[in-house]
Amino acid sequence: MGTLIAPSLLAADFGNLERDCKMVNASEADWFHIDVMDGVFVPNISFGMPVLKSIASHAEKPLDVHLMIVEPERYIDTFADLGSDILTIHYEASIHLHRTLQSIKEKGMKAGVALNPHTSVELLEPIINEIDLVCLMSVNPGFGGQRFIEATYQKVRKLKTIIENADAATLIEIDGGVTDQNANQLISCGADVLVAGSYVFSSNDPKVTLSGLKNLS
Ligand code: DX5
Ligand code: ZN
Secondary structure, rough: OOOOOEEEEHHHHHHHHHHHHHHHHOOOOOEEEEEEOOOOOOOEEEEOHHHHHHHHHHHOOOEEEEEEEEOOHHHHHHHHHOOOOEEEEEEEHHOOOOHHHHHHHOOOEEOOOOOOOOOHHHHHHHHHHHHOOOEEEEEOOOOOOOOOOOOOHHHHHHHHHHHOOOOOOEEEEEOOOOOOOHHHHHHOOOOOOEOOOOOOOOOOOOOHHHHHHHHOO
């Protein structure tokens, strides 16, 4: 399997969401990455259900939903109804993580766990076989356009070893500050999915930029 590319709609032009969704549909990107922020778990608020429904109505590729919210278990049905294919919750926001992952899968979605930069990958070892995707935050969650944290490479390597030792099928996703400057190294460390927001949408031709990321290695 080649590396999957998931452009983050957080960096899209909200006045032209339909246009940007169609660009992603027509591009070599694999998924739509959707960042949901509640202003509590992170200091920023992104978009709510009316906007998400508009995105979902235009998107023709899987919806990779990243919940940066407290008590994510309260919104599992809501995001299943939206048509989410992958629902990722934060380790730091989930007291009963194992139970919440089961609930997500019972709703027919893939279950993801996101880790803040300071959270150790070893914490997921006991339940790695229950996790479809681990999203390693390579910036502090809450905002697009931040600088990539270099310590992420080591976390990717450690997590890859945990996944291989457990014979798990868990995908490793990297989220934050991804560009052509770090993508190759992330892939060689074991990354399976690259999220990119500002690098894609601030470029002159986002479709060409997505193609470049997809065909890096
Ligand atoms: C950050 C979000 C990211 C963000 C990535 O909290 O989870 O998905 O949109 O944006 P860039 O690629 O600009 O760092
Ligand atoms: Zn994200």
